[in-house]
Amino acid sequence: MSETFYIEILTPDRKFFWGDVETVIVKTPSGEMGILKDHMPIVVVIDIGPIKIKKDGEWIDAVLSQGFMEVKQNKAIILVDTAEWPDEIDINRANAAKERAEERILRKASQTEYIQSKAALAKAMARLAAGRKGK
Missing domain, CATH: 2.60.15.10 (F0F1 ATP synthase delta/epsilon subunit, N-terminal)
Incomplete structure (x- = not known):
């Protein structure tokens, strides 16, 4: 079965x-x-x-x-x-996205931008973690 x-x-x-x-x-x-x-x-x-x-x-x-x-x-x-897939992830691009998201979070422009930046940071961090495993 x-x-x-x-x-x-x-x-x-x-x-x-x-x-x-x-x-x-x-x-x-x-x-x-x-x-x-x-x-x-x-x-x-x-x-x-x-x-x-x-x-x-x-x-x-x-x-x-x-x-x-x-x-x-x-x-x-x-x-x-x-x-x-891990092998599809461009580590340099993911690092750049992480840095941009962190900079936007520090600016504290608006609640909407903060929420969007937190989501972008989470995505970049997940991509980095998977990309490093795949390499």
Whole structure:
């Protein structure tokens, strides 16, 4: 008997990942959440950060931006703004984005800019962490 379920990770630009997997671990606003076969139906917010996918006994890592995940009937659909494999991440570009976000946070221009800068910083930090693992 198979202990897998089907997953699709979609961005506006591409179908990032699809197939049968044993486990998925995503970051949510309340912490990490793991999904296994026969998980109860749920819709959850995905936070900027890593995703860990166990396929054929091997762990695969990637980075997701914000989005949503729906799980029902042994199928998970993840819709996010961006998804990247570690080898797709340009470390220099991620470092530059981190520095820009930190500078904007220090300026304290407006609440909207602060929130946007915190999100940009979180994305840059997640990309840097994944990119370093992939190298």
